[in-house]
Amino acid sequence: MRFLLRPGWIALVAVVAGFVVACYTLLAPWQFGREAERESQQRAINASFATPPVPLVELSAPGAGVAPDVAWRQVTVSGEYLPDAEALVRLRHLDNAPAYEVLTPFRTSEGRLLVVDRGLVAATGGADVPGFASAPAGPVTLTARLRTDETDPDGRAVITAAGHRQLYAADSRTLAAATGLALEPGYLQLSEGQPGVLAPLAVAPSASGAPFTNLSYALQWLTFGAIAVFALIYFVRLELMQRRGEGRAAKKAAVRRALAGDDEG
Known part of the structure; x- marks a missing residue:
């Protein structure tokens, strides 16, 4: 099998080995992890529908975020919106169309500063910011779900466009830095019918127990890795058979030449 030491075969083996290692140590485990994460999130959502709302302070101490x-649990809080510090989250979708997510800071009656996710508004003309209803003025009482902050993996800065602060993730930390407000970590996500809500983000229980697509993706990566190994073995075996066939043909030719030489002698 010395042919495996040729540059072309070394490159092929290296590529297959790298692909298999990636499938079994990176890609499939990542999808399994996403499956477990989504299952855990859905269990928390299901539990939130079976648990009545409680005052915010019972699940989040002042300043703790x-x-x-406790993510997805429902809480009640009273206070007033701070629309001057409002911001939009870019690159969202509503009914398969571009949209913005509206984040409006909120001061509770105890003086805590929170972020309220009021929901989505559809973009007009591509990336244009549409007009949307302002947050109600004066004291209001909200029932909302607790959410942990998102993180923009690219770390993009806040921009100002069309008269609005615009972020790339629903992140109270980024909004706090942009506004100078001491906003607590995390945010409150409004449901339908709450004061100031726009198009609420969809949240629904699930009783099916069916796996998410991440599980099938993980199994696919495991399968692809196995196929790559078997394909390499197949091509190596094919090369061996071909070389053995050529060797036998060469021996037969040598024998024929030898016999022909004897006849001539």
Whole structure:
């Protein structure tokens, strides 16, 4: 099998080995992790529908923000919106069309500063910001779901366009830095019928127990890795058979030449 030491075969083996390692140590585990994450999130959402709202302070102490173990729980809070510090989250979708997510800071009656996700508004003319209803003035009482902050993986800066601050993630930390407000980590996501809500983000329980698509993706990567190994073995075997066939043909030719030489002698 010395042919495997040729540059072309070394490159092929290296590519296959790298692909298989990526499938089994990176791609499939990442999809399995996403599956587990989504299952955990759905369980939390299901539990939130079965648990009545409680005052915010029972699940989040002042200044503590939203902890992951209470995400999606419903809470009640009273106070007033701070529309001057409002911001939009870019690159959202509503009914398969471009949209913006509206984040409006909120001061509770106890003086806590929070971010309220009022929902989505459809963009007009591509990236143009549409007109949308302002947050109500004066004291209001909200029932909302606790959410942990998103993170923009690219770390893009806040921009100002069309008269609005615009972010790339629903992130209270980024909005706090842009406005100078001491906003608590996490945010409150409004449901339909709440004061100031626009098009609420969809949240629904699920009782099916069916796996998410990430599981099938993970199994696909495992399958692709196995196919790559079997394909390499197949091509190596094919090369061996071809070389053995050529060797046998060469021996037969040598024998024929030898016999022909004897006849001539």
